[in-house]
Amino acid sequence: MNIKEVDVLIIGAGPAGSLAAREASKNGAKTLIIDKKSEIGTPKRCAEGIMSGVLERVHVTPDERWIARKIDGARIVSPNNTSAWFTPETLETPATGIILERKVFDKHMTMDAIREGAEVMIKTEALSMKREGDGYLVDIKSFNKEYNQIKAHIVIGADGPEGHVARWAELNTKVPLAEMESGLQYEMTNLKMKNNSVIQFFFGSVAPGGYAWIFPKGYDTANVGIDISGIKAEKSAVKYLNDFIANCDETKDGQIVEINAGGNPLCGIFDKIITDNVMLVGDAAGCVSPITGGGIDTALESGMIAGRVAAKAIKNRDYSEEKLQEYADYIDSHLGKKFKKYIAIRDVLYNSSDEDLDEYITALANANITKLSTKSLIKVVMKISPRKLFKLRKILL
The missing domain is CATH 3.50.50.60 (FAD/NAD(P)-binding domain)
Known part of the structure; x- marks a missing residue:
């Protein structure tokens, strides 16, 4: 030996x-x-995304060789396609980050x-x-x-x-099975993104117990993926992701150049x-x-x-x-x-009906949010449904 x-x-x-x-x-x-x-x-x-400040905190100097795209905002999309945009035009404190080439x-x-x-x-x-x-x-x-x-x-x-x-x-x-997500992602090109400088999140029955995403890596290239709950989903991750892509105007004409799959413990x-x-x-x-x-x-x-x-x-x-x-x-x-x-936020978010999510995200879209943070988003949705979201109050304390 x-x-x-x-x-x-x-x-x-x-x-x-x-x-x-x-x-x-x-x-x-x-x-x-x-x-x-x-x-x-x-x-x-x-999905290769990180927010600004992360690398500096761990003493890593950003290098253009592994930065695929710089991000300056986010979009949250409800089941009825209502969008809450958070961009430099709406935020006093920019929500910036980068998409890595892992x-x-x-x-x-x-x-x-x-x-x-x-x-x-x-x-x-x-x-x-x-x-x-x-x-x-x-x-x-x-x-x-x-x-x-x-x-x-x-x-x-x-x-x-x-x-x-x-x-x-x-x-x-x-x-536990209830806390393990099944994830699938395609890197795609020939996309028609509305804004290729923001990361996008899609919630509701499009991805039961999870969400779908579009993380841009270029002007027409992005990571397009989905996380679903193993106990809430009625179809495979492949079926959910393919359906999402086919029904999304930004992705329906895209082509897959890479496939990645795996489990995500939450x-x-x-x-x-x-x-x-x-x-x-x-x-x-x-x-x-x-x-x-x-x-x-x-x-x-x-x-x-x-x-x-x-x-x-x-x-x-x-x-x-x-x-x-x-x-x-x-x-x-x-x-x-x-x-x-x-975890408390996850349980509320991923157990909400499409109707509830439509209501929450519509409220976000209409709110004057100047700094994007978990707490600022919760404050907005708490106002429209304080009883239903009572368990989230401790997060604001």
């Missing part, structure tokens, strides 16, 4: 894994990332980790792991066949919602995301918005903090759950509490 020994092993080279590697290595830990794919960043698993972005995040001293092995799959001494021994199947085992003091699971690290470490990350942060020698980050930890299913921003943040905590634990030669608790506490205070409020 050829064994490679490191301080920190990160399984998964997505944004969370690469940020964890960057920070762990920068702070002195001998760090290795492995990823089972032969190309980092493929296949993409999201295939390029993810590679650049990994390259940044390499520049800080991390090592990367692609086309390397973790097969199992078991506790040995003061760490874990991980069996791998690697393209270069130089090693078949890796020994690490700390293992960071950045292997997504279908990952294995949590199960191997006996951390319960099972997602349960919020899992109850336990650390144990002795192990941390979970990104989607593997439940760092996914319970409303939208978006998770690039929270993946980056969770990875950054996990990497720093891991490096500190390595310096102190203490890899216990107690030592890693600093990471779990950060995630709970910065994401967990916020996500619990988002």
